[in-house]
Amino acid sequence: MLIFNEDEAAMDFDHLTNVLRDLALDAGEKIMAVYLASDFDVRSKADDSPVTEADEAADAIISAGLREAFPDVPLVTEEQADTHSQSVSTFLIVDPLDGTKEFINRRGDFTVNIAYVVDGVPVRGVVYAPARERLFFTDATGQSVEEDGPFEKGRVGAVTPLAVSTPDNDALNVVASKSHRDQSTDEYINKYRLADMKSAGSSLKFCLVATGEADLYPRLGRTMEWDTAAGHAVLSGAGGQVVRFDDHTPLAYGKPGFENPFFIALSPHVELQKP
Template sequence: MDYIKMTAVFRKLALDAGDKIMEIYDADDFDVRAKSDESPVTAADEAADALISAGLREAFPDVLLVTEEQADTHSESAANFLIVDPLDGTKEFIKRRGDFTVNIAYVENGTPVRGVVYAPAKGRMFYTDADGNTVEEEGPFDHDKQGLTKPLKVKTPDNDALIVVASKSHRDQATDDYISKYKTADMTGAGSSLKFCLVAAGEADLYPRLGRTMEWDTAAGHAVLNGAGGAVVRFDDHTHLTYGKPIYENPFFIAYAPGVELKSA
């Protein structure tokens, strides 16, 4: 795989999709509909998906593309594949809270090895470079030319004063009970795949998710965290979270900076 090309394509498509999303986000009103699983979808999800899908299929015509908004792709499988959530955090988008992201990733043999997470309303963009290392690019962004980047690395955690990040829209008692097993200095809430990026950037140590997610929700963030030296493991047995599972559904998981003393379920 040409990772130099992949990095450039992912970055540009994420920025282009972000512009489409913000056009709708900044409008006076937009329609919200329910999909078959009762999750919300907007014109922004669909416009971003159309743009990203077309770009990826043109750039990588021989690689399987799995995307949240195209149900017919959910029954396909391959050892290596592209996986997209064009607008993760639709609930945050609808509430105009800004914590939504564009997510594009490439999975090789069960592991997300390249990815981009772009939060257009927050002006933050994280991605893996051609060597697989994670960077954050400084805005404002030029769609055709990479700007200044800084390398990201997870920080060394203090197990007596951990910073924990959890979901804004999917927080529940089980999650709070699990977090209570740790000694925490601070708790922060974030939407979408930004939680992985906060750990990757050293702004948090631990992100537990005790709820249903799909692989398109997590693959790009997982790649970003991997490239910064972090890890994502299953909640039940702490083995590595792998991809390409039936219907692309995840088990509960924990994303963390190595050095965190993980607690059992």
């Protein structure tokens, strides 16, 4: 459920939607230029996670655009470590290239993620998968949509409003991480009766639940808020939920260090099993 308060009311959501969408398209264009090149450098960050010139170029585009458009709103972005020590509850948060391993291996399941968080709740967001040519975002009203391509900056094309599934709990469709699947995740998934099991990379998993292509996405592994906020916003705008794995309370944002606990993204009609 989205929360409305004075901070949220002060934001021009038409303007926010347009800025987030256009910046995601700009970043996606730069990312694809690197992706389609014959070669690119891959380095390791302090936490041993990979980073490429595409991550950094996309971050520069998005950060500059957000700071120009919303100079008074705190910004948290994966690629700028100095933004990670902030203590904020209302802020913009960016993962300029989510799914870097998918990008490096040229598997296509990578996304640009930009979200606006109000009082710890992601209320607006955009998820753009340029290699898949899929664009998901929350419109000015908070309704999540998927836009039909080709995409054009400054002009929104035809969109399809998103709504989560009304699943059959005897035949659930589950999506899990392509790069971070482990035994604990499989053991939890096996608590459910399944119709189908699929894997996907990056924040696309949230979007598959938002479109009704999947009913449930459990994540029993380390993630950061920039990995999840945009997908969380898209899922919420389609009627879905993201809850903590341990106690099934809503996943909140602005936590110290911006690190998430394990979580579950779902259609609210899914009968959750205990950990």
